[in-house]
Amino acid sequence: MVSCRRFFVAVISLSCLLASFTPSAQALPAFARKYGLRCSACHEAWPMLNYFGQKFKDNGYQLMNDRDSPIWQNPSYWPMTLRITPYFHRESTDKLPDVVDAPGTTNPSFVRGLTYSGFDHSGLDILTGGTLEKNISFLLVPSADETGAFHMESANVRFDNRFHSSWFNFKLGKFELDNLVSEKRILTLSANGGAYQLYHFIPAGDANIFGQIGDNQLGIEWMGHSVNDRTRISAAIMSTTDGSPDVPYGKNAYSGFFAASQAFDVGKLGTDRIGAYAMVGQAPTVFLTSGGVPIPSTGTGNKSFSREGFVGQFYFNKLNFQVVTQHGTDSAWFGAGFGNPIDNPGFPNNGPGVTLPAGTRNPSWNGAFIETHWVENPQLVFIQRSEWVHMSQQSIPGTPSNLGNTDNYVFGFRYMPLMNNRAGLAWHNEYAWIRQRGTAPDGSDTTSSSVMSGLDFDF
């Protein structure tokens, strides 16, 4: 039973990954239009922020001069940007379960690969952001997946420089966690390379969806920074909902996210930064039921989880490295499949008399990625990322120690023929390869790959 569930989770995870190519990246020509700056002023390579862009964001989308207030804007100015990516892609997975050949053909198979290719388009991001008044700003991002189904990716209001200090900035709503290496500004877009595995890792069989630091969360954040942004520190408290509205899970479940970093001048090379982060939280395992179906917002029996690691951004002229590490731990209850019967009613509910299977332990893992960029110039960037997430302790004794281990390699380049203060266009090319250990139906490894070439644009 546990094995089936683990397999089911693995397949669902992979499917979600394949279907999740909706970049939701935040790069706003609306800001460039407002201030008359090129995108290269804030983006090392669009949409990845450089140091100046990070400072602009940390100041609540303000350059910190008197032109920040909306009163300075031309009345026709509208702080809105649209982003979408038409592209060609080829997706390949070597093992899928229960694949049967078309009727009338021979050689039925229950485990086989699948490859397809075609022209496609990404989801649509509608990015609006700016200042409501000096030191009061907002970000609103209605985002559609490729079918046109909308959700609210971001919706928050910021109060910055309270008490005339850059150390007192507050944000309320749905927002990206203070990840120095931002997945919302990732330079890779393909189905198998468009997300950081580390930011979404869930062990095989584990039901804790709430520790995904790459997902925008609902909560409140305090953030402080030095005037030149060399020192940054933040703390956020969020509802443990993985960003879902209506508090659908626990009655009283919260998580916290903490980040701090320090930048250093390294002469002609620029500015390097190192930092650390931690997410600690609790999520419910016990739900009231009606007719056997778990009732939303009734979750109790909170169990804990944590993610913590280090971050580094290192610049060597045109070459730069982004490094993120993570150690993650879930409660044994999550490892045994408890935690989210709302989205998956088949998952167990920790009701009266339920006990953990004997010997169940807290699953834990370690991971890291190194993303390398060669920024030939602001219009041409080469990208490579290597990512590894390996289990250090499986929840269920006897489980293969490497089950769920994930290795991901991505290569690509983006060429931006347009570089002005009105719009962005990138010719994006990418190859991504991913392997998940032991997640195939026959217990072997699953490997998938993506090839894509498209035009990523916003205006």
Next chain:
Amino acid sequence: MRTEALHRNAVILAALVAASVTACAQVTEDQQKQWLGTPAASSHIGHLSGNAKAAAGDYRRYCVVCHGELGDGNGESAQWLDPKPRDFTLAVFKCRSTPTGTLPTDQDLYETIARGLDRSNMPPWNTFTTQQRADLVAWIKHYSPRWQTEKPGTPIEIPPEPEVTPGRVKAGRDVFARVQCWKCHGAEGRGNGPSASTLQDDLGRPILPYNFAEGGRFKCGSTDADLYRIFMTGLDGTPMPSFADNIKPEEAWDLVMYLRSLQPFPSKEKAIAKSLGLTPVSTTSTGP
């Protein structure tokens, strides 16, 4: 006397600008490239030495959109900006520690980059490393022939700031009236003097005087010493002249104290002005 000084300054500035414009009209892109390799296209700020060529990438990434490929202030955004971006080919700069009409020091340009310029689109670029800023200073200098033939002026001396006293604040008001600051800045410092609506910069573009009552940061800094420096060196390229010939150093500090009292923030100067019952200067005052 003040009028004569103003005229003299205006004539000097106009001559400088005309000479610069004439010189720059003859400057080619090839010449600019050639100047990149000269000692004048380097900078020295304390122990830092800036190399112009090292700043090429940063200039292209951050600056070119306003200041333009040729440094002439005609970047693609320039048409939308007011005030217009600095034209580096003229080598005329507002924020200097040097007397009016002279080139600024490397330190002046270095500080301006990090500080930005309020009431313009120039943000504070304080995310650059010190070396990046020094390199950019050197880069800026390669655009104008003035840096090939002239040395920066000698920074003016600023005496130690005296203690704020009622007598000094009141004396500052007298200086404000005597040198007719009110003509542009208004009797209450609100930037609404009788000449305010007629002001133009050296290139003939309309320009507004500073509004003390609004309380924004001064164009070239925010400290008392910065304020002292602004009116003793003038803001070259604008109608704000240097008053170095009209105001003695001790009077300059008096004026600083009075100007502080016009700002909206709580301050010792403001409290003193209130206790003295200082009223706005008479706008019938005659100049020095």
